[in-house]
Amino acid sequence: MITLRKITLENRRAIFNLEVSEEQRRFVASNLSSVASCYVLATNGGHPLPFAIYSDEQPVGFVMLTYGITGYEIPSIAHDSYCILRLMVDKHYQNQGYGREAMNKILDFIRTYPAGPAHYCWISYKADNLPAKKLYESFGFRDNGEIFGDELITVLTL
Numbered sequence: 001m002i003t004l005r006k007i008t009l010e011n012r013r014a015i016f017n018l019e020v021s022e023e024q025r026r027f028v029a030s031n032l033s034s035v036a037s038c039y040v041l042a043t044n045g046g047h048p049l050p051f052a053i054y055s056d057e058q059p060v061g062f063v064m065l066t067y068g069i070t071g072y073e074i075p076s077i078a079h080d081s082y083c084i085l086r087l088m089v090d091k092h093y094q095n096q097g098y099g100r101e102a103m104n105k106i107l108d109f110i111r112t113y114p115a116g117p118a119h120y121c122w123i124s125y126k127a128d129n130l131p132a133k134k135l136y137e138s139f140g141f142r143d144n145g146e147i148f149g150d151e152l153i154t155v156l157t158l
């Protein structure tokens, strides 16, 4: 069973060691860098929610959620919305349904509105990241035509 768990003193190294394949590195930052970004967000008025993705007792991935980022250059959708950032499943555990199951759990969690109310959830992704695009579309995300840096914005109405 897939669960989302807190990053702890005990599991942090295992989470930092999870990685995507070399060809996928341009799609997502390292988990170490993502956790560092969480610190910067948290100390600058943001609401980062980083999680380890576990399959039973095995860490298999990482995801970071944010809510209503302020003070950053952000797409217009970002205010009072949840963002799914840095979703990754380690290269050894991909294509086994973990990413899809993690998305189910992530959206269930977002729909508890843990950091505040919201109408939308958004994700930015590189146009040629077809597995990610297919995954997000299957959950009802649709591109809104906005481009953020070199990434497309896809949006789900909660």
Ligand SMILES: CC(C)(COP(=O)(O)OP(=O)(O)OC[C@H]1O[C@@H](n2cnc3c(N)ncnc32)[C@H](O)[C@@H]1OP(=O)(O)O)[C@@H](O)C(=O)NCCC(=O)NCCS
Pocket: 020, 024, 027, 028, 086, 087, 088, 089, 090, 093, 094, 095, 096, 097, 098, 099, 100, 101, 124, 125, 126, 129, 130, 131, 132, 134, 135, 138
């Ligand atoms: C995107 C990612 C998280 C998916 O995780 P995963 O555990 O491999 O995905 P799953 O096995 O649950 O597959 C879920 C869906 O993803 C899509 N998918 C996964 N691998 C794919 C591939 N090689 N080609 C096309 N679609 C693919 C399919 O839509 C699949 O749905 P299905 O159940 O109908 O087959 C994983 O590929 C990953 O970590 N990629 C690198 C990091 C990244 O790109 N993150 C997204 C940043 S925006």
